[in-house]
Amino acid sequence: MVTLPSRRAGENFELPPMPPYASAGAVLAQALPSLSPATRMSVVDAAEAHMKVNANGRWASFDRGVTPYMIEPANMTTSRLFREVIFAGPARAGKTVMLMSTVSHLVICDPGVCQIVHMTEATAEAWVDEELMPMIENSPELAKRQGRGRSDRNILSKKFIGGAKISIGPPTKAFLSGKTTRTVLFTDLDRMALNIGKEGSPFAMGAKRTETLGSRGMTVAEASPGHVVTDPGHKPATPHEAPPVAGGILELYNGGTRGRWYWDCPGCGEAFEPRFDRLSYDKALSPADAGASAVMVCPHNGCVIEHREKVALNRAGYWLHETAAGGLARIESGDVLKSDRVSYWLNGAAAAFASWARLVSKYETALRGFKAGGDESPLQVTINTDQGLPYLPRAMSDEGALSVEDLRKACKPYAQGVAPEWARFVILSADVQAGRFVVQATAFGVDGCRAVIDRFDIHTPPSDAPGAADRQLDPAVYSEDWAALLPLMETVYAVEGQSYGLRPMAMGCDFHGAPGVSDNATKFWQARRKEGDALRWYMIRGHGGFKVEGRQWYKAPTRASDGKQVRDIKLLNIATDKHKDTTFSGLGRSDIGPGALILGEWMPDGPIKEFTAEKRGEKGWVKRPNMPRNESIDLCGYAQAVAEHKGLLKLDPANPQPWAIGGLKNPFAVEITAAGNPVDAPSGASRPRKPARRISFLE
Structure with missing residues (x-):
């Protein structure tokens, strides 16, 4: 826009030169991403090619080897075989990066409309400001695709060249109603209300937004378990069944293929799930010393696995899902449970950013505090967020039942x-x-x-x-x-x-x-x-x-x-x-x-x-x-x-x-x-x- 200088009546002045005409070639080049077909590239491949992540304050290229257990769940977010992806696991296991890699793929490889549902509007704004926007701005290919219009870069609404649009908001009736969306992503689902405006769970409302798009629609949810176990006497009917909870991520997990992360024991070669309850340590020591002594014990032959072996075992690890016959199989076998929902549950012992020493130390500190003072809150927090497990209050457990x-x-x-x-x-x-x-x-x-x-x-x-x-x-x-x-x-x-x-x-x-x-x-x-x-x-x-x-x-x-x-x-x-x-x-x-x-x-x-x-x-x-x-x-x-x-x-x-x-x-x-x-x-x-x-x- 040209700004004219002020002048008095009758005063002559020269107009500044007009800006040059836009080049048709430049306009066409800018519009080409909108005309390009979807790129045949997996979510993880696209993330490695185009996405940067914050690695201890340094922006580095995405590396699938850091959290290998997120490769399959991330790639499933663009699957045409499933309509929903569920991931339950501990905090800081790479769950949020999975969502951001899905966003990266949607912007660069297959532009579409996406909604990201956060706990509240305040936490949504903080997440965008502290995680999503820094990732976009430090990833050159994503940064150059940001829209240049005044309304393209609102804090809770992002538009990109090529047609991708991302809306971020809280789980409200207004945000989850009245629109068709190709991809809906829920972060920290278990910290949201179970019922939104008396119309149902936020996940069910979000899934409705993708329904008319058929196999192109996808609803994704991740969370650390946050709801307590409702049946203390529950015995799993299948190998990977989660205990019953009053809604939330594990209830959704139970309705899917029920995948768990496995290692092959380096000692005997047998497959087993690395879990917190398979860590062995001296409970008589202080919490810090007990954590330092922790080792994983293979449930088949008692083989002892040191923490230093965890990275290599994770890189060779794999997901096994339940089959209709009661067995376990990899997703690519085609034998997994027939469902529109592929679901995953990671135990905190396998999480990349959680050392066994830290897990044990936090658990023992909370447990001893609970026994001394009776406050279960710290114990529940570490079991939910560090171990990635639902909490069974002691008073509801068989050992805590009073007569x-x-x-x-x-x-x-x-x-x-x-x-x-x-x-x-x-x-x-x-x-x-x-x-x-x-x-x-x-x-x-x-x-x-x-x-x-x-x-x-x-x-x-x-x-x-x-x-x-x-x-x-x-x-x-x-x-x-x-x-x-x-x-x-x-x-x-x-x-x-x-x-x-x-x-x-x-x-x-x-x-x-x-x-x-x-x-x-x-x-x-x-x-x-x-x-x-x-x-x-x-x-x-x-x-x-x-x-x-x-x-x-x-x-x-x-x-x-x-x-x-x-x-x-x-x-x-x-x-x-x-x-x-x-x-x-x-x-x-x-x-x-x-x-x-x-x-x-x-x-x-x-x-x-x-x-x-x-x-x-x-x-x-x-x-x-x-x-x-x-x-x-x-x-x-x-x-x-x-x-x-x-x-x-x-x-x-x-x-x-x-x-x-x-x-x-x-x-x-x-x-x-x-x-x-x-x-x-x-x-x-x-x-x-x-x-x-x-x-x-x-x-």
Whole structure:
């Protein structure tokens, strides 16, 4: 465009020279790629010829030898025999490069329309900016084919000379509807919603976009498994069947040809699948040292394979798919399962960028952390993303299933109302039920080991509460009834073998219940704050689901609309289901060690049975049918949350906080006489009352 200079009226000026006419030859040369027939070239061949990849900060030509297991899946994305390609595997195994090689082939060899579906619009933009565009701009043949028009290089829309067009977006109804697309690529499918706008899974909606193109259409999905196993007792019916999960990449994999990656053992020549569970290492060592000792063991003859052999074995490796007859065959044999979907599942032990030392070290670190603290999240992450496997929560596994008989057998010979000799502090927890408070006392050690040392119901209101002589306790109606909790904080629990006992350091109480409970709980807490004792009393608000951020946080309740405080109270918010995981992992320990949850032989069957009242689902813990009471589970979670809020997980055993010191220097320790009575105890302090006077378990 020529820009004319400004001038005053009547002023003459010379126009700048007009640009030269475009050459017809140049225009024709630019249009030739659009007229060229599709190049007969495989996806991987085209990638080696035209695509650059980021190799540790240096842009280098694509090399099929780096991730040999991606050759077949990548080439299948242009197959006319299949309509869908599924790849399940660990993170950083080269899955995304497979998608980019498909894009490279589509731009240069066989131009068409392609949609790339990312988790969210924000992650899509980041992926384009950090991975896709740098790859295009550093690959000369791809870079020169980028469109030059203003709309050709939008962040989520790319057009290329020759007719190729790439759209990138999130899995929304708008993005996955109303258009015909030759190729649809899903990245990280298991981090997307299972149902989009109540119209189905994102993969099913994406596959619809290619349907009218027949064998020319292709839908591709890759992901690390992200959904938990739904049937802990599943036994594979075929050699490569994945366990059932609630949707996602492995469900799609099971509906295809079910390919797995194989090596020929360099020792005996037998074919086997390299898997994490075939790594052998010394579990007694530290995680780092255990990882350094890891070797692969051939399942046929016990041949030992060193990590240094992995590259050569991968380059000689191959995919075997299931056959209709129950056997295994290579894809080129033509004997694989008849399906429109070719599917692959790679175990993390074979992944090019994951050393066995790193895999083992991360797994052992997460496993030991889980056993000590009960948080399954790090363990699930490493199993999903490092090993490329679906996660089976311990509480859903056969070994984690609880029964009253098993729990009874695991009980230790502890007496009711007596803290074990290793105890350093006591936490009370209370659940609000119709007509009663359900109270539990839990003793904690510095390593997170804990024991339930008391459990009782309070049915009787304080004597000075309105109408106390003629009614049951009613925390929802009478704010005065909450005073029944006050004497509990001065109870002294003797420490076994010691001349002192422990008063409770804090109490965690349920904030919700029947209408009126939250109002009366607020009044009770405000009174404790006025007395300067708020840091011993915590009203607990639970948040269900495993996607809740964090484990507990202390703040005033606010409105979502404007963020303003709605009650004059601070609540201890807890991730309920994460703390239930901690409870059940603790019950799973048979020893008295870090993170263990110990039950005493004094406990009646009622509260023990309550531990079997729930089962773990994919989204959270749910009650089993015909199990009316589950207070034991909730009370343990409240106690753990309060202890963690106080600093349990940050305790240094060599230099603990004052409230975790053994002996009378502990601010909650009280000297007791040989008869078991507190010496110079505060007014109202006493030993726990006899069980017959306060235990009232309702079945």
